[in-house]
Amino acid sequence: MMNEVKYCNACGAQVEYRVPAGDHLPRHICPRCDNIQYFNPRVIVGCIPEWEDGRILMCRRNIEPRLGLWTFPAGFMELGETSGQGAARESMEESQADVEVGELLAMINVPYVSQLYVVHRGRMRTPHHGPTPESSETRLMTESEIPWDEIAFPTVLHSLRFFYADRAEGVARIHTLDLSSKPRRPRDREVSEGDPLPGQPVE
Amino acid sequence: MMNEVKYCNACGAQVEYRVPAGDHLPRHICPRCDNIQYFNPRVIVGCIPEWEDGRILMCRRNIEPRLGLWTFPAGFMELGETSGQGAARESMEESQADVEVGELLAMINVPYVSQLYVVHRGRMRTPHHGPTPESSETRLMTESEIPWDEIAFPTVLHSLRFFYADRAEGVARIHTLDLSSKPRRPRDREVSEGDPLPGQPVE
Ligand SMILES: [Zn+2]
Ligand SMILES: [Zn+2]
Incomplete structure (x- = not known):
């Protein structure tokens, strides 16, 4: 959980919050050094891991928010990796699955939590998967087994719909979407999986 | 320019750099509060603004890095905006152009500087454009006028190639690319337009 930014992380002096010369937004500026x-939107990277029989790997969240609801592997992109590398890393961390990450499936803007959601297609190299600290349960599912009423995030729901719509047509498109307003029902709200960012509305 | 992270920005105490419980990478942790x-990759948003005669708007950089070289409008995505809104904002800030930002053209991973480059198509609502603090010159260019040897960044070069390849075929695809190794020639290297991120190699 990030608190309000009050100090310079380089020298420890108290910061000022104002627009720097030549900039257009207020920033946390150190008057001493x-x-x-800067605080910028975060990228969430994920993938839909598919086994060779067409089933996809879903994970039941073992952490808040959305504890107990279902998602495919996804998490914050880390420094120094590509979106595909990040999606493969998250698959291993959240589901023990060894996934060959493929082409982009969807890029979804979620401005009300300052996130960009990047979802790839993926192929499981082996049928192995299993629970992890982040997932209480992992399960290979057919389309009819997807728990549509227990999906953790709207981004996950839309990505799954894109995936199955493409499959029904026998195509592999790249989809884009802006989730421009916060859903009313609390359980449909997209929320950050980590600390809120300064300047972001936090509920 | 960001210096090394040594202090907690919430309480001012000296931080420790270690892997938090349940995490997989070292972070800057405050032992007091x-x-x-967290430091994550940054998103650069941009667009290729097209006037109704097919020319596109290019900007000569008035700031380092790549001072004097050419780009289309692009810059860091800000909190609370979509990639399209960010691209429209950058167009106004860098070129005075009022651009209706359209569909995604390219998503390019640049892991060696921890950037994700998101480029949209765009339509200029009016033919107006002009210099700004960030651009010493702005110019509408036909394809044959593009200064291919004076393009500021590889991401810009690839995006322009995607744009013109699609136009030659009469299609509008979404392109993806991983720039997985740092170009050898210094002038071809992708560099951050802002402060380097902790844990990133900085030259
Ligand atoms: Zn300072
Ligand atoms: Zn602290």
């Missing part, structure tokens, strides 16, 4: 702390 | 400072 001139360090500026 | 438990605040963790």
Whole structure:
């Protein structure tokens, strides 16, 4: 959980919150060492891991938010990796699955939590999968087994719909979507999996 | 320019750099207030603004890096905006152009600087454009006028190639690319337009 930004992380002095010269938005500026702390949207990377029989790998969340609801493997992109590398890493961390990450399936803007959701297609190299600290249960599912009423996030729901719509047509498109307003029902709200970002509305 | 992260930005205490419980990478952790400072890849949003005669709007950079070289409008995505909104904002800031941002053209991973480059298509609502603090010159160009040897970044070069390849075929695809190794020639290297991120190689 990130608290309000009050100090310079380079020298420890108290920061000022104002628009730097030549900039257009207020930033956290250090009056002592001139360090500026920038906060930008985060990228969530994920994939839909498919086994050779067409079933896909779903994970039941073992952590808040959305504890107990279902998702495919996804999480924050880390420094130094591509979106595909991040999706493969998250698959291993969340489901023990060894996934060959493929082409982009969907890029979804979620501006109300300052996230960009990047979902790839994926092929499981082996049928192995299993629970992890982040997933209480992992399961290979046919389309009719997907628990549509127990999906953790709208981004996951839309990505699954894109995936199955393409499959029904026998195509592999790249989909884009802007989720421009916060859903009313609390359980449909997209929320950050980590700390809120300064300047973001936090409920 | 960001210096090394040494202090908690919430309480000002000196931070420790270690792997938090349940995490997989070292983070900057505050031993006093438990605040963790995360650093993740940044998204660069841009667009290729097209006027109704088919020419596109290019900008000559008035700032480092790549001062004097050419790009289309692009910059860091800000909190609370979509990639399209960010691309429209950058177009106005860098070229005074009022652009209706359209569909995604390219998503390019640039892991060696921890960036994800998101480029949209765009239509100029009016023919107006002009210099700004960030652009010493703006110019509408036909394909044959593009200064291919004076393009600021590889991501810009690839995006322009995608754009013109699609136009030659009469299609509008979404392209993806991983720039997985740093180009050898210094002028071809992708570099951050802002501060380097902790844990990133900086030259
Ligand atoms: Zn400072
Ligand atoms: Zn602290």
